[in-house]
Amino acid sequence: MSVADVLSVMPLILTGVGALLVLLLGPFLQRGLVYCLAVAAGTAAGVWGALYPASYTPAIPGISFSPLARYLVPIFCIAGVLTLLYSHGYNDRHRIEGEEYPATVLFGLFAMCVLPCATNLLTLFLALESIAFAFYILVAIDLNRAESGEAGLKYLLFGAVAAAFTAFGISLIFAGSGSLELSAALDFRNRAIMSAGWGMILIGIAFKLSLVPGHLWTPDVYQGAPAPVAGFLSTGSKVAAAAFLLLLLGVAAPARELHVPLFALSLLSMVLGNLAALRQNNIKRMLAYSSIAHMGYLTLALLTGTRDGYAAVLLYGAIYTAMNLAAFGAIAALSGDEERARMEEYSGVGYSAPFRAGVLALAMIALAGIPPTAGFMGKFFIFYSAVKGGEIALAIIGIISAAISAYFYLRVVVHLYMRPAETTPPQPASPAESAALFLSAAAIVVIGVFPNALLHYLGTVLR
Amino acid sequence: MSIPLEHVIILASLLFAMGLGCTVAWRSNVIMMLIGIEIMLNAVMLVFVGASARWGVADGQLFALLIMALTSAEVSLALAMVVYLHRRKKTVNTDVFDSMKG
Numbered sequence: 001m002s003v004a005d006v007l008s009v010m011p012l013i014l015t016g017v018g019a020l021l022v023l024l025l026g027p028f029l030q031r032g033l034v035y036c037l038a039v040a041a042g043t044a045a046g047v048w049g050a051l052y053p054a055s056y057t058p059a060i061p062g063i064s065f066s067p068l069a070r071y072l073v074p075i076f077c078i079a080g081v082l083t084l085l086y087s088h089g090y091n092d093r094h095r096i097e098g099e100e101y102p103a104t105v106l107f108g109l110f111a112m113c114v115l116p117c118a119t120n121l122l123t124l125f126l127a128l129e130s131i132a133f134a135f136y137i138l139v140a141i142d143l144n145r146a147e148s149g150e151a152g153l154k155y156l157l158f159g160a161v162a163a164a165f166t167a168f169g170i171s172l173i174f175a176g177s178g179s180l181e182l183s184a185a186l187d188f189r190n191r192a193i194m195s196a197g198w199g200m201i202l203i204g205i206a207f208k209l210s211l212v213p214g215h216l217w218t219p220d221v222y223q224g225a226p227a228p229v230a231g232f233l234s235t236g237s238k239v240a241a242a243a244f245l246l247l248l249l250g251v252a253a254p255a256r257e258l259h260v261p262l263f264a265l266s267l268l269s270m271v272l273g274n275l276a277a278l279r280q281n282n283i284k285r286m287l288a289y290s291s292i293a294h295m296g297y298l299t300l301a302l303l304t305g306t307r308d309g310y311a312a313v314l315l316y317g318a319i320y321t322a323m324n325l326a327a328f329g330a331i332a333a334l335s336g337d338e339e340r341a342r343m344e345e346y347s348g349v350g351y352s353a354p355f356r357a358g359v360l361a362l363a364m365i366a367l368a369g370i371p372p373t374a375g376f377m378g379k380f381f382i383f384y385s386a387v388k389g390g391e392i393a394l395a396i397i398g399i400i401s402a403a404i405s406a407y408f409y410l411r412v413v414v415h416l417y418m419r420p421a422e423t424t425p426p427q428p429a430s431p432a433e434s435a436a437l438f439l440s441a442a443a444i445v446v447i448g449v450f451p452n453a454l455l456h457y458l459g460t461v462l463r
Numbered sequence: 464m465s466i467p468l469e470h471v472i473i474l475a476s477l478l479f480a481m482g483l484g485c486t487v488a489w490r491s492n493v494i495m496m497l498i499g500i501e502i503m504l505n506a507v508m509l510v511f512v513g514a515s516a517r518w519g520v521a522d523g524q525l526f527a528l529l530i531m532a533l534t535s536a537e538v539s540l541a542l543a544m545v546v547y548l549h550r551r552k553k554t555v556n557t558d559v560f561d562s563m564k565g
Binding site: 129168 | 503
């Protein structure tokens with residue numbers, strides 16, 4: 001292992017060592033300093049990942065800092081750092097103490113950074129499961145609310161079954177091809193075994209991406225988890241699961257056996273996710289169903305199997321991260337001792353906390369896909385690639401369901417600005433929360449107006 | 464090798480289905496669900512070891528070893544959570560954990 005190898009895996013070293021340092025130094029340092037250390041480690045990893053040139057040669061067996069990793073590692077690091085910034089004030093108010101929280105966030109971030117670097121199925125699977133492990137702990141970390149522990153247990157049981165399915169799929173692919181390299185997943189000489197393996201993997205990933213019918217855990221887990229954790233879960237782990245599928249597919253189109261299951265998963269998720277979200281009065285449950293629908297759009301772009309489709313998936317991953325972190329961050333920053341759960345509790349907040357409510361409204365407008373926000377660009381490229389890839393029927397259904405979804409997103413905006421206040425106004429936000437909210441809002445607007453830089457880089461990723 | 468790979472896969476599939484059945488049928492008891500998940504992961508290891516022998520490479524055995532590490536971490540996490548929830552509600556029956564609709 002040469003110096004160049006060490007330098008190319010530096011994001012992994014920074015997050016991994018950072019997590020251990022936070023855990024070891026936590027008892028001796030002030031709480032604020034521990035969070036600063038964690039934020040510094042995440043930021044350094046993200047900056048390094050964005051600046052260091054990518055290459056396909058493996059640095060250590062099973063790990064190479066590929067162009068895909070160079071795109072995804074900074075996104076994951078931004079998500080992790082923003083989560084930490086949101087969490088500091090939130091955890092103060094909700095009495096979530098101890099250094100294990102920032103350490104677990106960094107451990108999850110480490111696993112996320114490993115995933116796009118993986119060059120064989122073993123590393124890929126272990127990274128996916130390590131992400132889930134970090135989230136099992138983070139979801140259940142709020143000891144003062146009964147729902148948090150329940151959500152953690154539910155997530156763990158569903159996640160473990162999903163892991164078993166994914167592992168069984170990988171084992172069948174290994175049995176069919178005799179290799180654990182990523183390319184083995186495309187080696188269809190033993191058609192029956194390989195198709196069965198791919199089917200099992202799809203079931204496992206449908207759970208992770210919360211595609212209908214594997215979505216049952218999502219609303220409960222989002223509702224039970226602390227708001228910053230729900231934000232990290234809905235962005236980092238979802239983008240990682242999508243990257244898992246992309247890496248397995250290579251840049252090739254999905255095999256013809258996968259077309260029908262992917263079609264059904266995408267259709268059901270888009271339609272049922274958006275329809276179920278209409279009925280929700282709890283904002284986090286509404287966002288959970290919205291994330292089911294958004295993962296349906298993502299699957300639609302995957303289904304086309306074209307380069308445009310994969311570029312749309314990766315672009316949407318970045319945009320969705322910005323939108324959902326802004327939404328959950330605003331929910332976290334607006335919470336007092338208790339989170340504001342029902343829509344009515346947001347009435348009039350637009351006048352008592354204009355900045356935070358403004359970011360929440362912007363996130364909702366972006367999620368609804370209204371220009372000039374990034375949400376519009378993301379949806380545009382997904383439906384464009386779907387129409388170009390020949391999935392016209394599904395694209396039309398997707399566009400109609402996206403139009404319906406505007407109702408429940410704009411309902412939040414209506415409550416924020418057009419209803420008289422019912423609850424006490426929120427306390428002032430901490431500087432860290434304001435900075436993080438500003439960054440995510442800026443990302444939504446900037447990507448929405450100038451998507452070209454990202455798209456240009458995506459062209460080189462998917463060469 | 465005297466046992467063909469097909470037989471190993473059929474046995475593993477049966478085991479996997481039984482584990483899944485256990486998890487689904489005893490949905491009311493967390494411990495039984497964990498046992499079912501263990502059985503499913505054991506079926507996975509069986510396929511890996513069998514395929515490893517069939518192809519003459521050690522990769523599958525390595526994967527099986529790491530699945531063991533993974534399951535032990537998973538079970539320790541799950542049991543810690545069960546103990547924590549048991550202290551709150553005095554039961555391992557999942558029907559009691561229903562404060563959220565869904």
